[in-house]
Amino acid sequence: MRPLRYSINVTLDGCCHHEAGLPPDEESMGHWTALMERADALLYGRVTYEMMQSAWRKPAGGVWPDWMEEWEIPFAEAIHRAKKYVVSSTLSAVDWNAELVRGDLGPAVEHLKQGSGEGLWVGGVTLPLALADLGLIDEYEFVVQPVLAGHGPRLLAGLRERIRLEPVERREFRSGAVLQRYRPARVAAEEPHPA
Numbered sequence: 001m002r003p004l005r006y007s008i009n010v011t012l013d014g015c016c017h018h019e020a021g022l023p024p025d026e027e028s029m030g031h032w033t034a035l036m037e038r039a040d041a042l043l044y045g046r047v048t049y050e051m052m053q054s055a056w057r058k059p060a061g062g063v064w065p066d067w068m069e070e071w072e073i074p075f076a077e078a079i080h081r082a083k084k085y086v087v088s089s090t091l092s093a094v095d096w097n098a099e100l101v102r103g104d105l106g107p108a109v110e111h112l113k114q115g116s117g118e119g120l121w122v123g124g125v126t127l128p129l130a131l132a133d134l135g136l137i138d139e140y141e142f143v144v145q146p147v148l149a150g151h152g153p154r155l156l157a158g159l160r161e162r163i164r165l166e167p168v169e170r171r172e173f174r175s176g177a178v179l180q181r182y183r184p185a186r187v188a189a190e191e192p193h194p195a
Contacts, residue, residue: 004122004138007032007140008128008141008155013149020152022175022177031179041112042079042085044122048124049088049098080097083097085098085100106134109131109134143180144178146177166185168182
């Protein structure tokens with residue numbers, strides 16, 4: 001069974017809007033490129049899919065735009081060619097190497113996880129909340145930005161139950177951002193208290 005990983009940039013005050021943190025730099029884009037290349041497929045909700053497609057789909061002429069920095073191109077290439085699954089009840093069709101995920105979310109994602117490989121990667125805000133509530137996320141990776149946004153969508157706001165996490169990795173970027181990776185903690189069975 002392949003793991004489902006959730007990765008996102010988040011500010012110190014918990015905002016996970018894509019424009020709230022630091023602008024991307026060569027080091028951070030290298031990290032996200034490696035993540036994209038490691039994933040067997042990407043899992044998006046409609047909003048994230050459409051946002052990523054508008055930013056990173058290769059133009060019809062096959063040439064990346066002039067505004068794109070040289071160090072952004074490996075990420076653009078990796079996300080452009082990645083297999084994508086899109087969870088949406090409003091879209092009737094998708095392209096950009098994507099297919100729609102229909103039906104009950106839990107069984108549909110469990111089915112995707114049954115495949116072999118390195119793992120699936122989920123991004124965004126709304127879909128990861130639903131997946132966390134279902135207990136389907138195997139790894140959480142937050143790139144914590146040294147910014148206080150003061151507004152915007154909050155990381156996993158509305159989570160139904162607390163999820164205890166165990167640290168797996170911590171790494172600092174030159175920008176001051178800190179990567180923090182966690183897995184859900186395995187809770188030991190409660191031992192009976194002596195009478």
